[in-house]
Structures are given as C-alpha cells and as structure tokens.
Amino acid sequence: MEIFGVPLEAISGQLLLGLVNGSFYAMLSLGLALIFGLLNVVNFAHGSFYMMGAFAAWIGLEYFGLNYWWMLLLGPLLVGVVGMILERSLLQWLYKLDHLYGMLLTFGVTLLLEGLFRSFYGVSGQRYAVPDLLSDSTDLGFIVLPDYRAWIVLSSLIVCLGTWFMIEKTQLGSSMRAGTENSRLVEAFGINVPLMRTLTFGFGAALAAFAGVLAAPVVQVSPLMGSNLIIVVFAVVVIGGMGSIMGSIVAGIGLGIVEGLTRAFYPPGSATVVFVVMAIVLLVRPAGLMGKS
C-alpha cells in the first residue's frame, strides 16, 4: 500500500522516528518552559545539560561499570546538582537585570561546557549500546517496533505528564505557578522563592539530562549534540508559546511528527520544516499556539 507514492512502511517508520524526536523536543521544551516561567531566563545551557546527561551515561559505563538503569537515575541527579550550583553561583545575580542577560550568561555557560567536553573527548561521537532488556523488537504487523524506541516514547510521556500533573494539580505546583505570576507576593506568604527557583532550575536541568540518557543509545554521544538540538527546541518553544507547560509538550510531540512526515514525503525539507512552521506561527499567532497574547 502506498500514499502519494511513498510505501506505508516507510511512512510509519518515519512517523515512529518523528514520535521519538518529538519526545525529546517535548522533554527539553518542558524544562525550558518551567525555567522560563519561574526564573524568566531562557536557558541556552539546556542543550548542554542534555549533552551532559548522555555523557554521564557513557562515562558511567566506560569508567565505573554502571549500567544504563543506574545512570538513568544518577545522570539526572548529577546534572540537576550541577544546574543548582550554576543557578546559585552565577544566575541568581542577574534576576534584577534585563532578561537578556540571563540568556547571554547561559549562552556563555554552553560554550564553556561544550568546549570543556570537546577538549577531553573531541568532536567524534561515542557509541553507547542499547540496554539488553530493550534490545529486541516487536512486530506489530504494519511496522517492526524496536523496544527501545517504544521505551523512549513511553517514558518521556510519563515524565511529561507527571510534570504537568505536579505543576497543575499539587500544592507545590500551585505555589510555583503563583511565584511565576507574582514572586514578591508569594514571598510575603512565607514561601522561600529563591529556594524554589534553585530547585526549579535543578529540576529542569535534570529533565534535560534524563532526555540525554534516553538519547545516548540512539544518537552519537558527542559534545555538539546539545547545541544542534537546542535551536530546534527554541523554535518549538516559540511555536508552543513561551512558558506554557501543556503548549510545550503538545508542540514538541506534534512537531516531531510533522518532521517525521516531512522526511517521508519530502526528505530535503526535514531539517527546516520546524523553522518554516515557526515562521508561519509568528505571522499568524505571534504569541504562539497556546501562549497568552
């Protein structure tokens, strides 16, 4: 069976790949949205946290013999701590200034981290094996589904929806949202806003690192993997609407699928389609699909 001359297997294969990419977009843009919401910082270093997550997985296995599942737990914790240290030591001094400076600082942090990893590991990618438990694949009839890909999509959905639930439905989340609206008022109610900012930044960084560990077996682990991805994620955030939690999840997965379909029907356009969509959204709905205008 074919659609517009493209076999169905190819389409469903690309669709799955798109879903996998979309899961990464969703997790990364979710973390960006959280950080932006509470700290008013566009965290350029988010791509570096993702890269560090993947490297944590690789280093853990290579030097300490810790397997994938351990690193899936330890990687985000470690990178989350790194994020919190960065926030405490550097970022917190800039909240009173123009928001641009936060972005500039994290841009500098990105260059520093990327350069640091490059000076140790070069630019060529390291390979990381798929964990044994998930190395099989399941035949669904219309498509052969590698278990690991299914695991990426499933776990990222759980993490995204769990985060959404935490922000929208719990006490902690409601004080976070209140802090986004008016941090001084929330502080007057006795909530420690600076601590909340630090934890939020750490959580966002951990989320990016989780995505990084998940990505390690399906991409080349290289120092440049983060910055290449982060710009696409920026486009996703602009499309979804700045700071909107649900917007970033939906836009992330949606754009992954759009990208996959483009790769099936018009391969040369797959690298740019997200940016084209962004240009259209900028024209039609400048505040983004789910943003408040």
Add this chain to the structure above:
Amino acid sequence: MTPRQTAYAVALVAALLLPLAVYPVFLMTLLCFALFACAFNLLFGFTNLLSFGHAAFFGWSAYVAGYVLASLGWSTGLGLVAGTAVGAALGLVIGALVIRHQGISFSMATLALSQMLYFFAERAPFTGGENGLQGVPRGSLFGLDLHSDMALYYVVLAIAVACYALIMRVVSSPFGHVLQAIKENEPRARSLGYEVDRYKLVAFVLSAALSGLAGAMKSVVLGFATLTDVHWATSGAVLLMVLVGGKGTLTGPVVGAVIMVWLDNRLVNFGNFLGRATSIDWFNQLGRSVTMVTGLIFIVCVLAFRGGVVGNIASHFLQRVRKSKPAPSRMEGAHADST
C-alpha cells in the same frame, strides 16, 4: 579640535600606518569584523534588540558576493553591492517576521530563522556545502588592482571608515533619537505617536545591510565563504565583541572586535606557553577549544563587566570629570553617552 576629534584623527593616522607593521590580511579581517560588530551594535546597543541571527546576513552575503565574483564574473564593486543588497533583503524578510516580538522571544525567533538559513546554505547548490565556496577573485575597483594586500587594505579601510561615519550619523540623527527613545521606554515612545515597529524594522534592515557588506568584504579579502560564516557561533562571536567592547557606545564594537580577533589569533600560542610553563598537557588544547575561552569571557562580561571595555572605562572617566566640574550641562551629558 575637541579631544574626541583628536582621538579620531590619531586613530585614523594609526590605521593608515599600521599595515607597514602588521600583516595586512589580519588587519582586513579585523576591519570586516569591526564593521560587523558596529552594525550589530546599531541594533543591540542603540535599540536594545538582541538578534541572535546576524550570522545569517553576514554569511549569506559572503556566499552571494563570492558567487557573483567567482562564477558570474561580476566586478568587485558590484559584488560588494550585491552582498549588501542580500543582507538588506534578508533583513527585511526576517525583520518583518520578528519585529513585533520583544526581548527574549525576539532573540529566540531570530536564532531559529537564522538556523533555517544555515540549513539552506548547507543544501544550496552554489555554496559548496561542507567545503565552502572557494577561489573568490579580488578583481579591481575603479581601476585599482586589488591583488596587492596594501591596495585592498586601503579600500577596505575606506569602506569601513565610511560605514562607521554613517552609523555615527544615524545615531545622532532624529531617527537615532527615536531609536533611543524606544530603547529607554517603548510604551512611552508609542504613546508619543511614533510607529515603533517601523522604526525598529528600519534599524533592523540597516543593521542587516551593513552586516551583509561586512560579510561580502570578508569574502573578497580571504577569497572564500564557508558554513562557519552562517553558523550560530558567528552570531555569538559578534555579540561577544559588542559585549566586551561596550554595548551602546560607538567605539566599543571596534575595540571588542580588535580584542576578540587578536585573542582568536593568539590563543594557540598562549595555550602552548601555559602548557610549557606548567607542563600540564591539557593547556596545549587551548588553541583548539576557542569556544571554551569565549564562554568564560562571556560569563565574566555578563556578571561583572556589562559596560564593556569602553563603557566601563568611559563611565569611570566621566565620574572623575563630574567630580571636578560640579554641574555639567545636559548637552555634555548627551555627548558623553555616545562616546
């Protein structure tokens, strides 16, 4: 002559004599980046719009100028004009898309759109992909043969100085004052009846056109255009030049460009020196990971040195002048702001 005019005269004489002492191609590269930084500063420093996509204008103009010179056999002058026009046209299209956005979302949108143009450059048939566009001839301008480094240097210097004068004129013109009003308080400027978005768009296009000219010149000087020119790292590099030199000052971007290009050039030696001195092998890598040092400078600048070299020194100097002269007139204050 005022001290300012004296300083400019001294700088000009120095610029005329410098190629006798320093390798002219290095100086020309420096001038191209200085012009690029000044053009960027017109937007970032004087309008407070942080574009993260200026490499798109710089790089695409470099490609187009290189292409019309190398493959279509256009004259050098026309090539530079074509590059400028490409910068302006791209600036108009991208500017029209993003100009309604403010602050951070403006930066993110420009970054994403420039990344799209990067991918176009990677795929386009005439750019040479990963290899870049090679063998751009220098040709001649108004009968002057540009193959000698000295001749080309003085042409590049003349263009750069002319553009600098243009930027200086724009900043002090009524248009420039409206830009400053927008920078200081946009809602206020709007309420005074200025069409803020149109002013910003004109500034954006002007900045893109001059960045384009800088890119086109770079193509002629070095004889090639590569993907590096359109890469986001170049947008970051020009941003850093302005930040180091002093955002919103006239001379700042030039100083910043000098510092950064020189550093880029010297870092290998410095790394090797540190490597020998401390016998830590890792320092020898320093030259290859310019990004790391760049990142460090970024962090220091943003945290502690936001005025840049010119901004911080100028403000320091100003404070001393204010102390010795109790009541400076408002005009002097305005002049001092645009050092």
